[in-house]
Amino acid sequence: MRAVCIHGHFYQPPRENPWLGEVGVQRSAAPYHDWNERVTAECYAPNTAARILDDDGMIEELVNNYARISFTAAPTLFAWLERHRPDIYGAILDADRESRERYGGHGSAIACCYNHVIMPLAARRDKHTQVAWGVRDFASRFGREPEGMWLSETAVDIESLDLMAAAGIRYTVLAPHQAAGVRAIGEEGWTDIPDGRVETRMPYLCRLPSGGSIAVFFYDGAISRDVAFGDLLSDGRRFADRLTGAFSRERGRPELVHIATDAETYGHHREFGEMALAYCLREIEAHRDVRLTVYGEYLDVHPPTHEAAVCERTSWSCAHGIERWRGECGCHSGLHPGWSQAWRGPLREAIEMVRDALAPRSEEALTPLVRDPAEARDDAVDLVLAGWSDECVAAFFARHAPGGIDAEGRQRVLSLLEAERQAMLMQTSCGWFFDDITEPGSVQVMRHAKRAMDLARQVLGLDLEVRFVEFLRRAPVNDPGYATGAEVYDALVLPAAVDLSRIAAGTALYALFGLEHPAAASGMYAVGVDWPYRLNAKERRILGTVRVRSRATGEEALFDTGACFSGIDRVVIGVREPGAGEAFRTVWDNSDPAGTIPGTFSRVYTASDLSDEERWAVAREIAPGIGDTVSRVYRDSAALIGVLDDLGIPAPGAAVRLQAHARAERLFAMLKEGCPDPGRFFALAEEVRRESIEPDLAALGEAASRRITLVLRAAAARPDDPAPLEEVSRIVRCAKVFPLPLALWESQNICVGMRGHYAEARERAGRGDGGAGRWVEAFGRVAACLGVRVT
Structure with missing residues (x-):
């Protein structure tokens, strides 16, 4: 068997x-x-319907690439897709089901360490949780147990492999220099x-x-390097030839040519x-002597004949092992070659201090409250997956505190488990990967650390922030706007922290515009409101109570809570105890x-x-509303502008700009109505061009x-x-x-999805169905406009 796996x-x-x-x-x-x-928009969606021209x-064909390649289903990404792009999320799950039919029951998706922690740098209990949560997250999404697991940055050590194997993982993927x-x-x-x-x-x-x-x-x-950093993706045929040309001349033994890259490359x-x-x-699918496969299928058919020893504490993206995530090794993004990475060590030390201080105290505090703190920690991922629903929380405590637990004890357990979750998130690899501690990834891990420390202070009386x-x-x-990481922490981390009263204030602000607060939209908070005093959108004022x-x-x-809004720079929100x-x-x-609000609210x-x-x-x-206001001013002034034009008097510059805006707004209106009269649109477009008006083409x-x-x-x-x-x-x-x-x-x-109906309608049109004939002609024109081949 000669096979290819991407x-x-x-x-x-x-x-x-x-x-x-x-x-x-x-x-x-x-x-x-x-x-x-x-x-x-640029990668995950296009790969569910990749174009073949x-x-x-x-467009000749649409291909769901996920059904044919092997891919990592990283929990932090898939959780976001599930909530924000359920269409793409569903297409990926469908692709995995399809791949099982194609590859002998073996799915294309594999699991991942839960939040991309560099495993050799993690404590054993965190390694265990990363594996356990990664497996549980995967199974909840794909309806099956994972066969493989991706190690973050392929950073490997034997302890992590042992934990993966104990969790039922059959294989992982590493870089060649890690052998x-x-x-x-x-x-x-x-x-x-x-x-x-x-x-x-071959597998080992x-x-x-x-x-x-x-x-x-x-x-x-x-x-893999030529895919990620070269020009191999400039030609799909050359890409295929490179893969199929990588087999040895010995045809007597099975071989697997396989590559691995960040999938965002595609x-x-x-x-x-x-x-x-x-x-x-x-x-490759059309090739007579080579077939596509996934690792699980290949492993079933061709189990290892050799064994391998791995180079521990190595990775695929650091030439110095795993130093990129804790020291000044010289590895960087390439965007700032002169910048220092001396910040990485102190950030790693700060994060590990929080981890090592929180873990024993948390376990000690959980011991009298739940039957087994380690089991409770493993099962806490179910709370996350269910959005901490009341039913899931009740089931969790029924299992882990079967003797009963009061409301204060429940809150204490949940807070400790959330502190531990944040303590894992603060170890995410992206915190050290890039070039400065001001980068979003570094700021994000510090925010998770801040949240963990806040909860540790509230529940355990443990104040770690000063040391941090x-x-x-x-x-x-490196950024000249800051001297040390402490200044970055003050400027970019502390302002992100909110308490319940701040969420209540934000809820009032969002309510003025009929919006849901992000805390409620995320499902992380239950927010109840009662607004006995409320004005319409024209005069934005609101007063009432908010339960968070x-x-x-x-x-x-x-x-x-009360809020008044009379402009983006004129906002006043008040919050107080009832x-x-x-x-x-x-x-x-x-x-x-x-x-009045400042004197009434604390x-x-x-x-x-x-x-x-x-x-x-x-x-x-x-x-x-800005556009509506400008249009209203133009309508009020249109008669005067017309008189000036009739008399040959040059209109003021403001009037000319009003006129330009009005014409652009008419173009918008015509497009939103479906251009019922193209002649009018063409005439107005000609006016716009003749008068050198520059409408917002992107918005149009x-x-x-x-x-x-x-x-x-x-x-x-x-x-x-x-x-239509x-x-x-x-x-x-x-x-x-x-x-x-x-x-x-x-x-x-x-349009591609309608091609089946086109074939059926075309057949009816050929039998003399006039209605079908009109539809066929209309669809053919649309397909041509959209660049879709129909025959």
Whole structure:
């Protein structure tokens, strides 16, 4: 058997605010809200429907790459996809089910250490939890036990392999330079492996101290490097040829050519990389002598004939072993070659101090409250997976405190387990991978540490923050805006921390705009509101009570809350312990409620206290009103502007800008209506061009794209009605006038999905069905507009 396996490590770090459970806005990811959104749009989504084009550049086929490759299902990424992109999440789960049919019952997905901890640097109990939680998370999503597990950054040690094998993991994947020696099973002596020159086309058995074993696949390093850093993805056929050309000339033995890269290479790091992958997979499937496989299938058919010893404390992305995650080894992103990594050591020491101080105290505090603290810790992942639902929490305590436990004890247990979860998240590898302690990954691990320390202080009376900051004072910063890591902590970590009263204040602010607070949207908090005093959206004022309960810790409080908004820079929010209702009436009836709130509420927040996420949410809500206001001013002034034009009097510059805005708004309106009269659109577009008006083409393109997708969904729901299809053709014709940048990925997917009905309608049209003929013609025009081949 000659087989090829392509492994993609799909992973994003935890980016959620540890106090809120939701990812905040990340400006560097613009125009997307955050990097999870951006990488999903550029990689995770396209790989569920990768395009294969014909010689004319038309879409011939859509391929779900996940069904044919081997891939890592990293829990922190898949949890986000499940909540924010259930369509993509579902397509990936479907792909794994499909792969089981293709590969003899073996799925394409493999598990991952829970939150990408560098395992050799973790304490044994954390290694155990990373494996246990990784297995449980995987099984809950894919409905089966994982066969393989990816080690974060392929950082390996024997203890971690032993824990994986004990959890039922059959194999892992490592870099070729991580092989220390090999020998045929049954032989005594070892053959040393110099410079990573291990034979990669076969699996190896790794014997473990416990008496167990695990299989290891060492991927082809040269081809993997050319995929990740070379130009191999510029041509899918060449990619396939490189893989199929890597077999030896000996045809008498089975061989597996396999590679492993960060899967974000396919679309995010390399534009259209998912298309090259799809074409490559198709080429290999068409090959007579080679077949695609996944590791589990290959291992079943061809178990190891040799065993290997691994180089412990090594990884795939650090030439110095695992120093990238604890020292100044010289490994960096390449973006700042002159920068120092001296900050890595102090940050590692700070994190390990919190870990080592919290663990024994937490276990000691849990011992009288639950039957077995270690089992409770393992099962705590079920709470996370269920969003700490009341039913799941009740079931958890029924199992782990069968003798009964009071409300205070439940809250204490939940808080301790949440502190331990945060203590694992603070060890995520991305905290040390990049070039400065100001990078988002480093800030994120410090935020998790802060949350863990806050809970340790509340529940155990253990104050670790002073020592933590002392370590950070020894961390030099490359960014000239900061001197030490302690300053970074003050500026970028502390402002992210919120308590229940701050969540109540934010809830009032969001309620002014009819929005749900991120803490409630994430499911991490139960938020109940009662707004007896509330004005409409025109005059934004609100007063009432907010009850906030942390599902993760059980902490709960009730607050009187009031908020006034008269502009993004004129925000006043008040919070206090519940009091007499007359105070609400006093604020409500006052002619200056914003001025009354500071004297009535004990905690007051103003515009300067808003987080970036709060500003972003509010700005999105009020931004459309700016255009409406400008349009209203133009309508009020249009008659006068017309008179000036008739008299030959030059209009003021402001009037010209109003006129330009009004015309752009009319273009928007026509696109949103589906361009019922293309002639009017063309005439207005000509006016815009003639007068050198520069409309926002990106915004116009977005409006057109949304309308096309909406109408195509209607067309798919009404398969014999040509009207929606005719509207799509009109919109695309109008969009070409500028031309507008169109985002057609989803629309093309819908169009491809309708090709089956096209074939059936075409057959009916051939028998004289006039209605079917009109539909066929309309669909053909739409497919041509979208670049989809129909025959």
